[in-house]
Amino acid sequence: MALEIAKHGRKGTRLLADSILAGLNPEQRRAVEKTEGPVLIVAGAGSGKTRVLTSRIAYLIGVCGIPSESILAVTFTNKAAGEMRTRVEKTLGQKSKTLWLGTFHSVCVRLLRREIAHLGMSRGFVIYDDADSLSVVKEALRRHSLDPKVVDPRRTRWRIDQWKNAGKLPARVAEGLSDIDDEQTSEIYATYQRILADANALDFGDLLLLTVELFRRFPEVLAHYQRRWQYVLVDEYQDTNRVQYELVNLLAQRHRNICVVGDPDQSIYGWRGADIRNIMDFEKDYSDASVIKLERNYRSTQAILSGAAAVVKNNHDRLDKTMFTEREGGDKIRFFAAQDERDEAQWVVRQILASNHRDHNPYGDHAILYRTNAQSRNFEEELLKYNIPYVVVGGVRFYDRAEVKDALSYLRLVVNPKDDQALRRIINRPTRGIGKTTVDRAAELASREGTSLLEAFGSMLEGGAAGRTAKSVKIFLSMMTALREEVAGQSIDHALACVLERSGYLSALAADGTPEAETRVDNLKELVTSAEDFHADNLSLPELVEGELERSEFELYLDQIALISDLDDYDVQRDHVSLMTAHSAKGLEFPRVFMVGMEEGVFPHASASRDDDGLEEERRLCYVGMTRAMEHLTLSAAHERRRWGESSYQMPSRFLQEIPREIVEMEGEFGEPPRLRAVPSTSRSRNRGGNLDHSYSQEPAGDDLDPQIRKGMRVRHAVFGVGTILNSRGQGLNTKIDIRFDKAGMKTVMVKYANLEPA
DNA sequence: TCTGTAGGCGTTTTT
DNA sequence: CGCCTACAGA
Numbered sequence: 001m002a003l004e005i006a007k008h009g010r011k012g013t014r015l016l017a018d019s020i021l022a023g024l025n026p027e028q029r030r031a032v033e034k035t036e037g038p039v040l041i042v043a044g045a046g047s048g049k050t051r052v053l054t055s056r057i058a059y060l061i062g063v064c065g066i067p068s069e070s071i072l073a074v075t076f077t078n079k080a081a082g083e084m085r086t087r088v089e090k091t092l093g094q095k096s097k098t099l100w101l102g103t104f105h106s107v108c109v110r111l112l113r114r115e116i117a118h119l120g121m122s123r124g125f126v127i128y129d130d131a132d133s134l135s136v137v138k139e140a141l142r143r144h145s146l147d148p149k150v151v152d153p154r155r156t157r158w159r160i161d162q163w164k165n166a167g168k169l170p171a172r173v174a175e176g177l178s179d180i181d182d183e184q185t186s187e188i189y190a191t192y193q194r195i196l197a198d199a200n201a202l203d204f205g206d207l208l209l210l211t212v213e214l215f216r217r218f219p220e221v222l223a224h225y226q227r228r229w230q231y232v233l234v235d236e237y238q239d240t241n242r243v244q245y246e247l248v249n250l251l252a253q254r255h256r257n258i259c260v261v262g263d264p265d266q267s268i269y270g271w272r273g274a275d276i277r278n279i280m281d282f283e284k285d286y287s288d289a290s291v292i293k294l295e296r297n298y299r300s301t302q303a304i305l306s307g308a309a310a311v312v313k314n315n316h317d318r319l320d321k322t323m324f325t326e327r328e329g330g331d332k333i334r335f336f337a338a339q340d341e342r343d344e345a346q347w348v349v350r351q352i353l354a355s356n357h358r359d360h361n362p363y364g365d366h367a368i369l370y371r372t373n374a375q376s377r378n379f380e381e382e383l384l385k386y387n388i389p390y391v392v393v394g395g396v397r398f399y400d401r402a403e404v405k406d407a408l409s410y411l412r413l414v415v416n417p418k419d420d421q422a423l424r425r426i427i428n429r430p431t432r433g434i435g436k437t438t439v440d441r442a443a444e445l446a447s448r449e450g451t452s453l454l455e456a457f458g459s460m461l462e463g464g465a466a467g468r469t470a471k472s473v474k475i476f477l478s479m480m481t482a483l484r485e486e487v488a489g490q491s492i493d494h495a496l497a498c499v500l501e502r503s504g505y506l507s508a509l510a511a512d513g514t515p516e517a518e519t520r521v522d523n524l525k526e527l528v529t530s531a532e533d534f535h536a537d538n539l540s541l542p543e544l545v546e547g548e549l550e551r552s553e554f555e556l557y558l559d560q561i562a563l564i565s566d567l568d569d570y571d572v573q574r575d576h577v578s579l580m581t582a583h584s585a586k587g588l589e590f591p592r593v594f595m596v597g598m599e600e601g602v603f604p605h606a607s608a609s610r611d612d613d614g615l616e617e618e619r620r621l622c623y624v625g626m627t628r629a630m631e632h633l634t635l636s637a638a639h640e641r642r643r644w645g646e647s648s649y650q651m652p653s654r655f656l657q658e659i660p661r662e663i664v665e666m667e668g669e670f671g672e673p674p675r676l677r678a679v680p681s682t683s684r685s686r687n688r689g690g691n692l693d694h695s696y697s698q699e700p701a702g703d704d705l706d707p708q709i710r711k712g713m714r715v716r717h718a719v720f721g722v723g724t725i726l727n728s729r730g731q732g733l734n735t736k737i738d739i740r741f742d743k744a745g746m747k748t749v750m751v752k753y754a755n756l757e758p759a
Numbered sequence: 760t761c762t763g764t765a766g767g768c769g770t771t772t773t774t
Numbered sequence: 775c776g777c778c779t780a781c782a783g784a
């Protein structure tokens with residue numbers, strides 16, 4: 001029927017179809033036109049994936065005549081969602097406000113705001129962020145009389161999160177428990193959920209998990225959305241975890257028009273529960289699936305693409321895919337070996353400076369990619385030195401700054417008086433004489449009587465408490481009551497301004513007078529300004545236009561802030577050097593990319609090098625990083641690196657050795673500072689002929705390490721067995737060595753106790 | 760209850 | 775090395 005309209009429809013439709021399909025290669029065109037039935041689009045890096053997805057949506061609406069409310073499209077980042085929406089609307093020449101296009105999380109919040117009553121919860125819930133969630137874990141531990149020094153709250157949170165990603169509520173976890181640790185953790189999990197429910201709060205994981213739970217338990221609700229969404233599209237399918245998988249596949253069950261797009265080689269979120277099998281098994285899930293491979297790369301030059309392909313080729317169990325580029329020729333990949341991390345930063349920044357001054361490349365063409373956020377520091381210092389504009393993506397979010405969170409917590413408490421975390425945060429900010437002891441007493445009372453913290457403060461007063469503290473509490477409570485009345489019905493920006501005024505927050509900062517306090521005031525002003533913008537845009541929000549006012553403006557605002565990431569605010573257009581992790585860089589491209597810290601233990605990261613799965617994910621991450629580069633890719637490694645104040649000697653990343661030598665250009669600096677000597681590597685079996693080989697001599701001249709201890713050498717330990725030496729630090733008998741044992745994994749041992757012998 | 764300081768610990772990666 | 779937490783003293 002869809003094609004019928006395209007063929008016989010009005011002239012305009014045909015024209016639109018032509019304009020959508022024009023400029024697409026045959027595979028892309030097929031991916032757009034094959035609208036019916038299950039479709040898997042394997043889209044390699046730089047293959048025009050976003051264009052295909054947006055064209056497909058525009059085609060469905062504009063050519064096939066599918067109403068936009070029958071389409072659901074999910075992405076992983078708000079940025080991707082926003083970009084797709086803009087492009088669809090541009091193609092169609094009109095806004096499509098009933099099209100559900102958003103991140104998994106934002107789609108789920110919107111859905112839960114409508115339907116969560118089925119699960120016996122209130123639709124006025126708040127979303128707890130990581131910090132809130134961690135303190136809920138601590139509270140749960142306290143209720144189980146567990147010492148947070150014995151049971152690590154972060155680890156517990158991590159475990160709970162994994163269960164959520166796997167689609168398991170506490171009851172379901174309890175079913176199939178094997179080890180004793182998990183048994184205790186699952187009880188903590190149950191308590192954790194209890195505390196959240198009492199606070200009328202959901203954490204990130206809940207947004208997905210509870211949506212799936214809703215569909216599992218209420219088939220009629222599921223049926224409603226199954227009927228509504230005739231076409232389901234999923235971006236970055238290789239990064240979906242169990243719940244996300246279940247969610248989209250449940251929704252697509254009725255019409256079976258499910259189109260997933262992804263690249264198994266770019267699956268880098270396994271640690272967050274993503275399961276690469278979701279995409280690998282798509283053809284098993286849908287035996288009638290059409291598979292379309294987009295293998296033509298429009299982004300990178302030959303050397304960059306070949307280099308990246310050569311690295312990822314070392315992974316086993318891949319879906320084979322041969323990328324080829326339209327961009328023949330171009331420069332080789334460069335490699336720079338730095339003496340230490342400062343030297344590395346200095347060199348990279350000078351390259352950028354030269355590129356800008358000599359070759360007139362805008363700063364915005366350059367990106368520095370690293371494995372961990374902590375690595376940004378040296379580069380920032382160096383960039384500051386030369387006054388080069390830069391932006392670090394993924395550091396502290398604006399909305400995570402203390403003063404901003406405080407302001408938002410006031411708002412949260414107004415929206416939801418049960419929000420204990422928000423209350424704890426602001427009760428003594430500014431200081432009003434209500435300290436830890438008082439809060440603890442109230443918390444005690446609250447858990448005894450099963451009330452919220454705010455209510456507990458109320459009953460403390462009713463109990464006839466007198467004195468200084470009671471007076472402070474009384475003032476606070478009446479302030480909150482007044483605030484709630486005053487703020488009701490106001491626009492979000494006015495509400496925020498009002499909160500800051502009435503709480504005494506602003507005046508306390510003003511009285512402070514320190515430069516830090518001034519910065520905070522500025523940040524708060526910026527917050528109010530952004531809230532004004534939000535309010536102005538609010539009128540055109542899709543869900544309001546759809547005629548279904550699902551959330552109050554406050555809820556909408558808080559939801560959006562809770563789900564926004566640092567990356568979403570990032571503006572590629574601006575002329576600045578971009579610094580970010582390889583993870584954050586996914587989906588982006590830059591003419592000139594520097595991948596730094598290419599060392600064993602850093603990239604691949606030590607904690608991911610334990611098993612093959614971890615290592616393969618690191619390799620995919622490396623592939624993602626390299627394929628961000630369009631014209632120029634430079635890799636660098638430091639010989640010596642300070643971590644936690646201690647210096648250690650580094651081995652070059654194994655990934656470097658996987659790049660064919662003939663497409664790499666060693667910078668003249670290699671081997672230069674005299675302490676750095678390249679020596680032929682003899683011991684590495686994976687090092688095949690013709691590939692890069694640039695092991696370093698292991699220690700600087702004059703170092704008096706035990707001559708027996710050599711990086712890369714194989715040793716035997718009485719308990720851990722045989723392993724390879726990765727790093728050493730310290731001197732003499734106090735030398736500590738990191739060893740990766742074949743069986744026992746990574747360990748750090750001290751020479752004087754370890755009694756190592758060569759293996 | 761608040762403030763200063765010493766000690767401990769952390770770094771994967773993020774919606 | 776730096777941040778955050780816990781604790782001691784006022």
